[in-house]
Amino acid sequence: MDGDGLRLNMNGLDYLILALYFVTVLGVGFAARRAIRTSVDFFLSGRSLPAWVTGLAFVSANLGALEIIGMAANGAQYGVMTVHYYWIGAVPAMVFLGIVMMPFYYGSKVRSVPEYLRLRFNRPTHLLNALSFAVAQVLIAGVNLYALALVMQALLGWPLWTAIVVGAAIVLAYITIGGLSGAIYNEVLQFFVILAGLIPVTVIGLVKVGGVSGLMDAVRDSKLGEAGLHAWQDTGSTANPLGAQWIGIVFGLGFVLSFGYWTTNFAEVQRALSAKNMSAARRTPIIAAYPKLFIPLVTVIPGLVALVTVKGLGAESGDLQYNNAIPLLMRDLLPNGVLGVAVTGLLASFMAGMAANVSGFNTVFTYDIWQAYIRRDRSDEYYLRIGRWATVAAVVIGIGTAFIAAGFSNIMNYIQALFSVFNAPLFATFIIGMFWKRMTALAGFWSLLLGTLVSLSLYLLYKGGVVDFNSDLEESFWGAGLAFVTAVVVAAIITPLTAPKRDEELRGLVYGMGGIDLKGDVLAGDAAWYRSPVLLGLVAVALAALFYIPVF
Amino acid sequence: MSNDGQPAQDPLIDETQAEQRRSAAARLFDIRRVIGGLFVAYGVIVTLIGVFDSRAEIDKAQGVRINLWAGLTMLAFGLLMLLWQWLRPAEPPAPNEREPGS
Numbered sequence: 219m220d221g222d223g224l225r226l227n228m229n230g231l232d233y234l235i236l237a238l239y240f241v242t243v244l245g246v247g248f249a250a251r252r253a254i255r256t257s258v259d260f261f262l263s264g265r266s267l268p269a270w271v272t273g274l275a276f277v278s279a280n281l282g283a284l285e286i287i288g289m290a291a292n293g294a295q296y297g298v299m300t301v302h303y304y305w306i307g308a309v310p311a312m313v314f315l316g317i318v319m320m321p322f323y324y325g326s327k328v329r330s331v332p333e334y335l336r337l338r339f340n341r342p343t344h345l346l347n348a349l350s351f352a353v354a355q356v357l358i359a360g361v362n363l364y365a366l367a368l369v370m371q372a373l374l375g376w377p378l379w380t381a382i383v384v385g386a387a388i389v390l391a392y393i394t395i396g397g398l399s400g401a402i403y404n405e406v407l408q409f410f411v412i413l414a415g416l417i418p419v420t421v422i423g424l425v426k427v428g429g430v431s432g433l434m435d436a437v438r439d440s441k442l443g444e445a446g447l448h449a450w451q452d453t454g455s456t457a458n459p460l461g462a463q464w465i466g467i468v469f470g471l472g473f474v475l476s477f478g479y480w481t482t483n484f485a486e487v488q489r490a491l492s493a494k495n496m497s498a499a500r501r502t503p504i505i506a507a508y509p510k511l512f513i514p515l516v517t518v519i520p521g522l523v524a525l526v527t528v529k530g531l532g533a534e535s536g537d538l539q540y541n542n543a544i545p546l547l548m549r550d551l552l553p554n555g556v557l558g559v560a561v562t563g564l565l566a567s568f569m570a571g572m573a574a575n576v577s578g579f580n581t582v583f584t585y586d587i588w589q590a591y592i593r594r595d596r597s598d599e600y601y602l603r604i605g606r607w608a609t610v611a612a613v614v615i616g617i618g619t620a621f622i623a624a625g626f627s628n629i630m631n632y633i634q635a636l637f638s639v640f641n642a643p644l645f646a647t648f649i650i651g652m653f654w655k656r657m658t659a660l661a662g663f664w665s666l667l668l669g670t671l672v673s674l675s676l677y678l679l680y681k682g683g684v685v686d687f688n689s690d691l692e693e694s695f696w697g698a699g700l701a702f703v704t705a706v707v708v709a710a711i712i713t714p715l716t717a718p719k720r721d722e723e724l725r726g727l728v729y730g731m732g733g734i735d736l737k738g739d740v741l742a743g744d745a746a747w748y749r750s751p752v753l754l755g756l757v758a759v760a761l762a763a764l765f766y767i768p769v770f
Numbered sequence: 771m772s773n774d775g776q777p778a779q780d781p782l783i784d785e786t787q788a789e790q791r792r793s794a795a796a797r798l799f800d801i802r803r804v805i806g807g808l809f810v811a812y813g814v815i816v817t818l819i820g821v822f823d824s825r826a827e828i829d830k831a832q833g834v835r836i837n838l839w840a841g842l843t844m845l846a847f848g849l850l851m852l853l854w855q856w857l858r859p860a861e862p863p864a865p866n867e868r869e870p871g872s
Contacts, residue, residue, distance in 0.1 A: 238808065238811060242808050246804055252799075253797040255792050255794035256793050258793060259793050263798070264798075266796070333782075403801045406801055410805055414844060422832050422834055425832045551830065552831065555820065555823075555836075555840075556831075556840045590782065594782075598789040
């Protein structure tokens with residue numbers, strides 16, 4: 219069995235299922251084209267989508283390669299503690315975005331996250347963030363593409379370059395043609411296909427190990443032991459599988475890293491900006507929080523099943539790395555038919571991740587770089603055309619970075635980790651700027667720049683061996699926390715020394731300045747109690763807390 | 771500049787907002803039809819595979835007729851999506867802003 223490695227035994231019907239999916243995805247792109255006449259149609263779906271569509275796209279944009287494969291790997295390596303990435307590391311931040319921050323984003327009619335910085339602070343802050351976001355997105359698109367190609371090579375035997383070009387061509391086609399609507403509609407479809415692929419793996423895996431109690435017994439006998447079944451026990455010290463104390467989990471992961479990612483990452487926020495009114499925009503991340511609560515069932519459980527059923531899982535290299543947990547289960551447990559659905563779901567998740575990067579990039583490039591600094595005052599058609607070319611450029615550069623990643627896969631992982639640390643100072647700058655009207659434009663710029671430099675330096679010192687941490691994860695907690703504190707301190711020092719913005723410039727952008735109408739564009743039915751963002755959000759947070767009880 | 775109740779204004783955003791009146795977003799189709807269609811197709815294919823599954827395939831799946839179950843579930847889900855769309859058709863977004871004859 220080790221001879222053919224991870225190769226799956228796909229037959230004609232499995233390929234038919236895969237081909238049907240590719241055809242549907244392209245069809246969605248072409249069908250979305252009819253709905254594009256202006257740049258807002260292309261970049262923000264004409265701000266017309268219902269909340270359930272934007273909500274599922276919001277969660278799907280995050281269900282990329284690194285998420286599914288990576289979280290199952292974490293499940294096998296760290297056990298139940300992996301749920302922290304979902305229940306404390308995602309849900310509270312998503313709810314905060316919907317309840318507290320979305321009124322400023324959607325109400326001010328900004329077309330992107332960097333654009334908020336231009337209005338709230340100044341053009342240098344804006345340009346700094348727009349450029350770093352654009353660079354990060356094409357690099358991460360390349361990483362996603364490379365991961366997609368690796369899986370297609372291992373599972374289907376396709377050559378690496380064929381897989382890279384085919385994956386890129388499909389994403390390119392449906393976004394260039396269908397714009398954000400093409401991306402979002404496909405993300406909703408991908409969400410269901412990914413689940414259809416992962417649920418059979420989980421169910422059969424559980425049957426194999428004798429249900430939940432059988433799985434728990436087997437994990438106790440594995441190398442994780444009893445600790446693999448608890449999320450909070452032993453977090454008073456670092457003597458737990460994740461090597462993290464509760465304070466690091468709560469403040470590092472639960473606050474700085476997670477709020478930084480979910481509330482300021484435009485590839486996510488863009489989905490909410492395309493909602494049809496304020497209520498739908500606020501509900502977008504909150505609706506997404508509900509599936510997010512349950513996703514560990516289909517990532518962490520397969521990870522644990524792989525740990526106890528695949529002998530030798532956890533090798534440093536080769537087929538038995540933790541990252542192959544889900545592909546190994548697919549190979550061992552799925553007959554043709556559901557196997558085709560599972561492979562399709564895996565490929566769908568890679569394409570969803572890359573599409574989110576590309577559609578975030580083309581919007582920021584067009585509105586925040588090209589229109590703001592290079593060619594102003596052209597017609598809307600002109601910017602629509604630029605957006606299509608930016609999409610082509612993003613995918614072509616993505617292919618380039620994918621080939622670079624092929625040579626230096628570790629370096630690309632570092633880049634990914636690095637940009638996640640960049641989010642912490644950005645979040646600090648946002649949150650102070652939104653709630654402290656006195657904060658000046660210069661303070662915004664220096665908070666963002668110095669916070670970023672601090673996290674960058676700490677990261678480089680760690681990689682260079684000058685500073686020592688227990689794990690990469692611990693470094694990212696500290697890097698994010700330090701960057702956050704730096705941004706706060708810099709804002710507090712520079713603000714009193716510089717001139718504030720006039721009150722009327724801050725309307726709709728800062729808390730307590732007025733200019734935000736939560737009810738103005740309300741549609742019939744949105745007033746129903748079960749569509750209240752605050753209620754839905756609080757229930758999601760309460761569920762996240764309840765879910766911890768059985769795995770405390 | 772600051773009309774009451776309005777957020778701060780910006781020329782670049784205003785340009786795009788003005789253009790939005792020409793938006794063709796009302797012509798967006800309903801994604802529920804696509805999801806429903808794809809899952810009905812998957813359901814039929816996988817259910818049929820499940821009906822003709824051999825002993826070896828069932829044994830591989832730990833004795834579960836997974837193709838049959840997964841196929842029927844996907845079929846039911848697809849039909850539910852189509853039913854939802856049929857019962858609650860989508861209303862086009864903000865018809866008050868559309869220009870006549872677009």
